[in-house]
Ligand SMILES: Nc1nc2c(ncn2[C@@H]2O[C@H](COP(=O)(O)OP(=O)(O)OP(=O)(O)O)[C@@H](O)[C@H]2O)c(=O)[nH]1
């Protein structure tokens with residue numbers, strides 16, 4: 153009875169036997185079903201008063217027999233038949249209706265959601281004879297509200313519709329749509345999702361930032377979806393109906409990834425990935441992935457890997473969730489998903505080894521630091537929200553060429569340069585990793601060491617991208633992180649950067665409101681007031697040391 157699924161209660165032994173026999177039948181691959189099978193299905197349906205169905209694979213073999221109720225039928229869990237994002241399930245469903253009603257909305261939803269090869273309904277006459285086959289298939293690229301095509305009904309004695317060829321053509325179309333959208337580099341294509349309970353404006357701002365993060369990670373954004381809820385759904389974060397819509401949308405738009413703006417706990421990631429059958433990550437994983445791509449130095453790399461492993465470990469139980477580059481997530485550059493389950497123990501060992509390695513690197517670093525401070529040069533550290541223009545400022549001040557670009561987290565590893573002021577005072581000036589709102593706590597801990605550098609700073613330059621409409625929040629986030637790092641006591645100059653991008657009329661108001669010095673780091677000639685203030689601050693420090 154392993155191939156029969158559904159309600160057997162009240163059936164006679166002989167009827168069960170006939171159901172079992174159905175599971176040994178075959179149909180020609182090009183036919184939806186055979187005429188003979190139609191007759192048998194209808195006869196059994198009429199006799200038992202319930203819908204009877206078959207799942208048929210591409211070779212025409214019946215793989216499951218389904219028994220339902222008078223007005224509905226349930227399709228079992230098909231996860232064993234999981235296919236790639238550009239494939240269909242490899243199974244078609246054929247089932248009876250006890251009347252002449254055509255495909256129901258449930259039938260069409262099952263077709264789309266389960267990505268069946270086809271969905272067919274055999275309707276019957278009052279005498280229990282097959283009257284017609286109604287059928288539909290998924291339509292790649294159609295609208296999300298009707299992502300399928302309903303075909304003209306066909307007579308049960310002529311079920312040959314070139315079914316196998318049609319299914320292959322549909323898959324080819326799905327693959328083509330996906331590669332069209334993906335482009336040659338095979339970038340991920342994502343739906344960005346925010347499920348929020350607070351104010352809408354906040355959610356929108358945050359989603360904007362998520363888009364920038366995605367762009368930084370070379371992810372193509374297909375669409376963004378917002379859902380407001382009174383309370384987050386503990387299982388799926390969003391409502392399950394909305395999640396089903398999302399799965400269908402993902403298939404039809406060729407998405408390879410869903411990114412949630414809210415942090416997902418391990419069981420949520422699992423449930424959502426299972427239900428949507430697509431890679432799912434959250435904002436934290438996205439940030440971790442960006443950090444992993446960008447880390448250059450040994451310490452940076454060690455720390456990011458450590459943070460990733462710590463985040464991943466509790467989520468390792470599932471085989472199909474996306475886990476950043478380490479486990480073959482974004483961009484699929486990792487060792488692959490299949491090895492995940494056996495890797496729990498190995499992950500723990502690796503964490504231990506990484507922790508040791510980080511400790512060693514840190515010891516060396518602190519020796520370097522003490523050597524440097526013995527030289528007595530004052531240290532000025534440039535800090536600020538990511539993409540504020542910190543590296544550009546360092547380059548401009550010291551005429552060097554640290555990587556600066558219009559991406560979040562262009563800088564991950566601190567770099568130091570010397571700077572000589574006109575009055576012959578020499579300082580060391582360091583660039584640091586950008587700050588971000590809700591910095592994942594896994595990263596916060598790991599990066600504390602990198603930011604420890606800041607403890608030795610004599611002066612901080614807090615660079616603010618004044619042209620970013622979210623700058624007030626960004627300033628707050630930076631100040632919160634500084635106080636969490638116990639660095640609020642260090643003298644700080646606020647640098648209001650990218651003044652060239654805002655209206656002249658707004659300058660004075662901004663300078664007053666934020667109490668800072670306006671510059672445009674791109675333009676060296678605007679830096680004079682800043683360097684004068686820096687020099688004065690350093691002289692003041694020196695003076696007080698003497
Ligand atoms: N218009 C304008 N653009 C600027 C200015 N300063 C920096 N930028 C641009 O802003 C972008 C980010 O600059 P970066 O110097 O990389 O910023 P960062 O703060 O080091 O960023 P992360 O290292 O990613 O945190 C680059 O595209 C710069 O060219 C400015 O004064 N005006």
Ligand SMILES: [Mg+2]
Pocket residue numbers: 542543544555556561562563583584
């Ligand atoms: Mg930078």
